[in-house]
Structure formats: structure tokens, C-alpha cells
Amino acid sequence: MMVRNTKDLLSGLFFVACGAFFVLVGQDYTFGSARRMGPGYFPTVLGVILVVLGIVVTLRTVKMVPKDESEWAWRPLLINCVGIIIFGFIVRGAGLIPAVFILAMISARASARFRLVPSLLLAAGLAVFSHFTFVKGLGLPFPPFGTWFGY
Amino acid sequence: MELFGNLWLGLQVAFTLQNLTYCFIGTLLGTMIGVLPGLGPAATIAMLLPATFVLPPIASLIMLAGIYYGASYGGSTTAILINVPGESSSIVTALDGHQMARQGRAGPALATAAIGSFFAGSVATLIIALFAPVLAEVALKFGPAEYFSLMVLGLIASVVLASGSLVKALAMIVLGLLLGLVGSDVNSGTPRYTFGFPELADGIGFIGVAMGMFGIGEVIRNLENETTRSSLVQKITSLMPSREDFRMMWKPIVRGTALGSILGILPGGGALLSAFASYSMEKKLAKDPSRFGKGAIEGVAGPESANNAGAQTSFIPMLTLGIPSNPVMALMIGAMIIQGIQPGPQVMTGKPDLFWGLIVSMWLGNAMLVILNLPLVGIWVRLLRVPYHLLFPAILVFCSIGVYSLNNATFDIYIMAVFTVLGYVLVKLECEPAPLLLGYILGPMMEEYLRRAMLLSRGDPMVFIERPISGVMLAAAVLAMASVLLPAFKKTREEALKEE
Numbered sequence: 001m002m003v004r005n006t007k008d009l010l011s012g013l014f015f016v017a018c019g020a021f022f023v024l025v026g027q028d029y030t031f032g033s034a035r036r037m038g039p040g041y042f043p044t045v046l047g048v049i050l051v052v053l054g055i056v057v058t059l060r061t062v063k064m065v066p067k068d069e070s071e072w073a074w075r076p077l078l079i080n081c082v083g084i085i086i087f088g089f090i091v092r093g094a095g096l097i098p099a100v101f102i103l104a105m106i107s108a109r110a111s112a113r114f115r116l117v118p119s120l121l122l123a124a125g126l127a128v129f130s131h132f133t134f135v136k137g138l139g140l141p142f143p144p145f146g147t148w149f150g151y
Numbered sequence: 152m153e154l155f156g157n158l159w160l161g162l163q164v165a166f167t168l169q170n171l172t173y174c175f176i177g178t179l180l181g182t183m184i185g186v187l188p189g190l191g192p193a194a195t196i197a198m199l200l201p202a203t204f205v206l207p208p209i210a211s212l213i214m215l216a217g218i219y220y221g222a223s224y225g226g227s228t229t230a231i232l233i234n235v236p237g238e239s240s241s242i243v244t245a246l247d248g249h250q251m252a253r254q255g256r257a258g259p260a261l262a263t264a265a266i267g268s269f270f271a272g273s274v275a276t277l278i279i280a281l282f283a284p285v286l287a288e289v290a291l292k293f294g295p296a297e298y299f300s301l302m303v304l305g306l307i308a309s310v311v312l313a314s315g316s317l318v319k320a321l322a323m324i325v326l327g328l329l330l331g332l333v334g335s336d337v338n339s340g341t342p343r344y345t346f347g348f349p350e351l352a353d354g355i356g357f358i359g360v361a362m363g364m365f366g367i368g369e370v371i372r373n374l375e376n377e378t379t380r381s382s383l384v385q386k387i388t389s390l391m392p393s394r395e396d397f398r399m400m401w402k403p404i405v406r407g408t409a410l411g412s413i414l415g416i417l418p419g420g421g422a423l424l425s426a427f428a429s430y431s432m433e434k435k436l437a438k439d440p441s442r443f444g445k446g447a448i449e450g451v452a453g454p455e456s457a458n459n460a461g462a463q464t465s466f467i468p469m470l471t472l473g474i475p476s477n478p479v480m481a482l483m484i485g486a487m488i489i490q491g492i493q494p495g496p497q498v499m500t501g502k503p504d505l506f507w508g509l510i511v512s513m514w515l516g517n518a519m520l521v522i523l524n525l526p527l528v529g530i531w532v533r534l535l536r537v538p539y540h541l542l543f544p545a546i547l548v549f550c551s552i553g554v555y556s557l558n559n560a561t562f563d564i565y566i567m568a569v570f571t572v573l574g575y576v577l578v579k580l581e582c583e584p585a586p587l588l589l590g591y592i593l594g595p596m597m598e599e600y601l602r603r604a605m606l607l608s609r610g611d612p613m614v615f616i617e618r619p620i621s622g623v624m625l626a627a628a629v630l631a632m633a634s635v636l637l638p639a640f641k642k643t644r645e646e647a648l649k650e651e
Contacts, residue, residue: 008319011580015322022329022344029341035610039336039343042598046329053322060318070579076374077575080367080547081568087551088564096552103551104544110374111540122541126548138205140556 008060015054023047076110083107095146096135100127157507158280164508165515170213173206174512177214178519181221186229186531187542192222193478193585194369197361198546200486201553208490209505213512215486216466217519219479223462224268224520227455228531231260240458243426247443247450254446258390261528263400263448265521266392267456271408272517275463278412279470280510283499287471290496295603296614300621300628302597305474307628308417310586317635320586323577327587330355331594338602350562357485358554359563360591363570364584365478366550370543371575390525396448403433403453411460416467417476425461426454463513470506471496473596478585481592489557 022043032038083106091099104123108114134140164170184195199218203211223240230241231248244264251260293301310320333344334354345351392400410432411425433453434443443450466483468474473494475481487494492502499506524531554563574584608614616622 007580008316011319011322011577011582014580015326018326018329025344029336029343030339033610034605034612037598037602037605039339039341042601043329043332043343046325046332050322050325050329053318053325056318057316057322071375072579073371073375073575077371077572080371081571083547084367084551084564084568084571088555088561088568091555091561091564100548100552104548107544107547108540111543113538113540118541119544122544126545130548130552134552134556138202140552141559142552142556 005060008057012054012056012058012060015057016051017054019047019050019052019054021047022050079110080107083110091142091146093146093148095144095149096142097127097131097144098146100130153284154280157284157503158511160503161507161509161511164209164504165213165511170210170508170512171515173210173214174217174516175519177217178221178516178523181218181223182225182228182520182524182527182531183221183534184218185222185225186534187225187537190222190369190546191226191365192219193361193365193482195222195225196479196482197358197366198550198553200358200361200482201556203486204489204557208487208492209508211486211490212483212505212509213516215483216509216513217516219483220268220272220459220462220513220516220520223459224265224524225531227264227268228261228524228528229535231264231451232257232532233535240423240426240454240462243430243454243458244451246430247445247447250444250446251448251451256446258528259392259396259448260451262390262392262525263396263451264455265524267400267404267407267452268459269517269521270404271411271456271460272463272520273514274408275412275415275460276510276514276517278464279467279513280507283467283471283506283510286467287496287499290472291500293496293620294618295600295607296618296621297624299597299600299604300615300624301472302474302593302600304624304628304631305468305472305476306586306589306593307631309476309589311631311635315581315583317632319582323582323584323586324590327590327592328594328597329590330360330587331591332598334595337595337599348562350560354595355591356554356557356560356563356566357489357591358557359566360570361482361485361588362550362554363567363572364574364588367547367567367571368574368578368584370546371571372578373539374543390528392448399448400452403429403449404456406432406436407453407456408460411457411462412464414457415461415464423458423461425457429453429457459517466513469494470498470509473498475589475592478588481588484592 026040026043026047029040029043030038031040031044083103086106087099087103090102101123104126105119108119108122131144135142135144165174180199181195184190184198185192196215196218200215203214206214226236226241227244227248230236230245231252234245234249236242236245248260248264251257306324310317310324331354333351335342335352342352407429410429414425414428430450430453433449434440437443437447437449465476465480468476469480469483473484475484484494492498492505550567551564554567555561557563577584604614605612615625
């Protein structure tokens with residue numbers, strides 16, 4: 001089946017938006033002259049180029065392409081990013097071992113083949129391994145348990 | 152001879168116990184992670200970068216280079232054994248290598264890849280030692296206008312020789328350049344696009360960008376269709392190629408090495424193009440081309456030599472000009488900057504021990520690969536069987552700890568999450584992330600050279616055309632762009648980059 005190339009349309013619009021964003025915000029910085037370029041000069045010029053390229057990409061979307069069957073992995077994307085962000089939030093307070101354990105448990109759910117017991121073992125193993133490799137081995141200054149546990 | 156003096160200096164640096172150890176650890180770790188399914192060299196390096204920051208600069212670069220060839224070789228191993236190329240340049244190896252494996256000749260295929268890679272690596276190392284000083288000499292005479300034009304040429308060439316839509320790749324470069332500008336402006340100190348985040352004053356953390364787009368982004372892509380992964384690994388009975396095999400492989404190895412060494416120097420060329428070019432050359436030269444795709448040993452020997460030679464000589468523009476020709480070199484430049492070394496021609500004159508130590512260690516690394524890979528292949532095969540759903544949480548953990556450990560800043564972890572999303576969405580929209588990373592690395596440098604050139608010329612942009620070297624480079628960039636639009640070239644480009 002042939003459809004309009006929505007990938008080109010979306011990416012084109014994305015480039016236009018990014019370019020416009022850099023140009024608009026860049027107006028707050030001194031533009032300067034060609035001889036003495038201010039901090040706003042290069043970003044503004046690049047932003048305009050990006051808008052133009054984005055428009056070119058967008059205009060090509062009238063071309064018909066075969067329908068693409070590949071799926072978007074929204075669930076793994078969301079779960080893994082949430083896991084990373086939670087890791088960031090708790091690594092100071094809870095310490096390395098709980099943070100690694102929780103990150104491994106959350107991200108394991110991103111797989112369709114998730115099973116509780118192997119994942120628990122893996123998460124525990126990773127937590128211990130990380131502590132010994134990074135803290136004991138490489139000497140990184142991460143406490144195994146953080147301030148939330150009274151350390 | 153100056154060359155021997157230099158190589159002698161390099162030997163003294165590379166043969167210290169410390170540097171030998173890190174070279175060994177690098178190749179070992181690189182191979183180990185490279186054979187894990189779905190992790191290419193860029194992802195492997197991004198993941199292991201933070202581990203090298205605690206080391207002195209020389210040791211860290213030696214280790215990173217080791218990780219690079221280790222991971223490349225690991226990619227070929229998976230291509231041969233399970234038909235899963237770890238990186239784009241091993242796609243070619245998979246064509247005939249996996250067929251050989253299915254005919255029960257996995258051992259000779261692996262050995263051929265190792266021997267070809269070693270020969271190519273040795274020759275390419277010598278080429279670097281011979282040509283890098285010459286190029287650096289020329290580059291030392293470059294003014295800001297030449298540097299600016301060189302970066303334009305490098306960026307353009309890198310997308311012309313890559314696959315996919317040209318306009319999108321150009322847009323990705325520009326977006327990368329813009330992202331590279333975030334942070335304090337060097338001249339005025341004005342914070343740009345930081346939105347009050349003090350963490351952004353030094354720019355968007357390089358490690359977060361690289362790990363998000365290449366490390367975790369790749370994990371998400373692998374999770375798209377988990378079930379289709381074949382875990383059928385071919386048995387390895389004997390490793391040694393027969394006398395007949397040796398007779399058939401040596402010419403393709405020599406030709407592949409020559410081709411790869413030349414193509415590797417071109418920006419954007421590197422390993423992928425070399426491998427494809429070598430494969431089609433061997434097919435054309437073969438007495439019986441129909442054997443190709445059915446387990447022809449030349450189809451493994453040529454491309455494997457070519458991609459290793461190309462991977463090696465792509466260090467030349469990186470070391471002498473400070474210009475990355477592919478994402479891996481962009482990562483190397485990022486690592487050098489974090490170590491406090493500004494890449495460029497002054498590295499060779501200012502830090503000869505680092506430069507020559509790295510070059511000699513490249514040869515050592517290649518030798519270690521052969522010694523390491525052939526006896527240890529049994530272990531790599533076992534690693535291949537690690538199920539992915541148990542593997543990727545570990546990748547996530549190591550990336551998160553790595554990105555956090557660099558500055559003890561949780562902000563970098565969030566940057567990584569943002570660029571994971573951005574990288575994945577862009578890949579799904581068929582925008583390759585590699586040009587963005589190259590632009591991101593070159594953004595601040597390009598702006599600086601542009602400003603200086605325009606200041607010297609009193610605001611006259613003609614300086615870029617009037618200065619001969621700069622003019623030639625810009626003309627080459629225009630020609631490269633124009634050639635893509637020509638129908639004849641367009642067809643060849645599509646054919647050359649088509650995945651068979």
C-alpha cells in the first residue's frame with residue numbers, strides 16, 4: 001500500500017520548530033555585525049537554515065512511499081526513561097545499591113519476556129556488582145546506602 | 152629517520168606496564184561487549200567512556216582505541232555466527248561469513264576475519280605513522296578561514312557518503328551545531344539557551360547526549376521486535392583455514408587493505424563504505440561471481456580487511472585536524488576534550504608521547520585481538536547466547552552510573568533520558584543520529600573559527616573563497632553536494648549503500 005510520507009512531514013515540521021525556536025530565543029542575545037559577531041549571530045543564521053531545510057523536507061511529503069510496517073516501541077521507551085529519571089531522583093538520597101536495584105527492576109518490565117524471579121535476581125546481582133566494581137574497584141564516591149537510610 | 156625515532160618513542164610509551172594493561176583491558180572489554188547482541192562500537196564506546204576518565208589521558212585514549220577495534224571485531228563475530236551484524240560495516244561480512252558458518256566452516260571464517268583484520272590494521276597503522284605528520288604539518292599553517300571551510304567540507308562529505316536522505320542529514324547537522332552552541336558564549340560570556348539552568352552553562356553534557364542517542368536509543372530499538380532474534384549459534388569445529396583457503400584469501404586481504412586505507416581517510420567514508428566497496432570489487436574480480444553470497448571466503452577476507460583498515464585510517468583526520476569522520480571519532484574527540492586535550496595538529500607537536508604512544512598501541516591492540524579472539528572464541532559464543540531481556544537492564548544501569556559518575560550530577564542523567572527520547576523518535580522518522588553528533592561536536596569550534604576569520608577579514612565573507620586552500624575545500628563541498636543530485640551518481644550511491 002502506498003501512503004503519503006508522514007515521516008518526512010513530521011521530521012520536517014520538527015526541524016522547522018527547532019529552527020524557529022533557536023531563532024526566536026536567539027533574538028535576546030546581541031546579534032552584532034559580520035565583523036564582530038555577537039552571541040546571537042551564528043545561532044540565528046543556523047536557525048534560519050534549519051527552518052529552510054525543514055520546509056524542504058516537509059514539501060517532499062507529497063511523494064508516495066510504501067507503507068512502513070515497523071512499530072514504535074513506546075512502552076519500552078517510556079518505561080526505560082522513567083527508570084532512568086527515577087534513578088536520578090533517588091541515587092543521592094537512597095544510595096547506589098537501592099537505586100541500581102530499582103532501575104533494573106523498572107527497566108526489566110520494558111521487555112515482553114519479563115518474569116519476576118529472574119529479574120529480581122538480576123537486579124540484586126547488578127546492585128552488588130555495581131557497588132564492588134564502581135565504588136570498591138574504581139573508587140567512585142557513591143555511598144552504598146544514602147541519607148534516607150541514616151547514612 | 153625521524154619516523155623510527157617517533158615510533159621508538161611510541162614503543163616506549165605503549166610498552167609500559169600500565170598502557171599495555173589498558174590496551175589489553177580495552178580490547179577485551181570491547182570484544183566482550185561488541186559480541187553482545189545489538190551493541191555496535193559507538194554504543195560500546197559511549198557505555199565505557201566514563202570508565203576511562205579516571206585514567207591519565209594516554210592510557211584512556213589507548214583503552215578507548217582498544218575498545219573500538221575490539222567492538223568492531225566483536226561485531227564481525229556476531230555477523231558470522233548468528234547473522235546479526237553488530238554494526239553497519241559488518242553487514243557485508245554477514246553475507247558470506249554466515250553462509251560459511253552454516254556450511255560448518257564458522258572457524259575458518261572467524262580466522263579469516265581475524266587474519267585479514269590484523270594485516271589491514273598493521274598496514275593502516277604504518278600509513279597513519281607516515282601520513283599523519285605530513286597532514287599535521289600542513290594543518291599547522293591553517294588559519295581560521297581554512298579551518299571553517301574544512302569543517303564545512305567534513306560535515307558535507309560525511310552525509311554525502313552516508314546512506315539516507317541528504318536534506319534530512321543536513322538538517323540533523325544544523326540541529327547538532329545548534330545544540331553544540333548551548334552554554335556560555337566564549338567571547339562575551341553570555342549564557343545562551345540555558346533557561347536559567349546553571350548546569351547548562353558549560354553546554355549540554357556530551358556523555359549524556361552520546362549515551363542517550365547511541366547507547367540507550369539502541370536498546371529501545373532492539374526492544375521493538377524482541378521475538379525475531381535468532382539464537383541459533385553455529386558450532387565451531389576447527390579454526391584453522393586450509394592451505395587452499397590461505398591461497399584464496401591473501402589477494403582479497405591485500406586489495407581490501409589498500410581500498411580501506413584510502414576510503415577511511417575520507418570524512419564519512421570509514422569502515423562502512425570500505426567494506427561495501429571491497430565486496431563489490433572482489434565480486435567483480437572473481438572467476439566465478441555466483442559463489443558470492445553462498446560462503447565465498449574472499450567475501451569475508453576482503454571486506455573485513457577493508458573495514459578494519461578504514462576504521463584505523465579514520466583516526467588520521469581526527470588526530471591531525473581534530474575533525475571527526477564518524478560517530479566513533481566524535482566520541483574520541485569528546486573524550487580528548489574531557490581529558491583537557493584540544494584535538495588538532497598541535498597534539499602531535501605538543502604531546503608527541505600521546506600521539507605516537509597511541510599509534511603504536513593501535514598495532515599492539517590489533518595483535519592482541521588475534522591472540523585474544525581465536526582462543527577465546529568459545530567464550531564469545533557463550534556470551535552470544537545471553538538473552539536480551541536479561542542484558543538490557545544491565546546496559547541501562549551501567550549507562551546511568553557512568554553518566555552520573557562523570558560530574559556527580561543528576562542533571563546529566565536527565566539529559567541522557569531526554570536524548571534517548573529525541574534519538575529514538577528521530578530514528579523512527581528516518582533521521583540518522585550520527586550527523587547530529589558530528590555537528591554537536593563541531594558547533595562551538597565552527598563558530599569560533601567563523602568569528603575569527605570574519606574579524607581578520609573585517610567582515611568580508613569573500614575571505615573563505617579568496618584564500619586558496621579554503622576556496623578549494625568549499626568548492627569540493629559544493630561539488631560533493633551537487634554530485635548527489637546528479638542522477639548517475641545518485642544511482643550508484645543508492646546501489647553502493649543498499650543492504651543486500
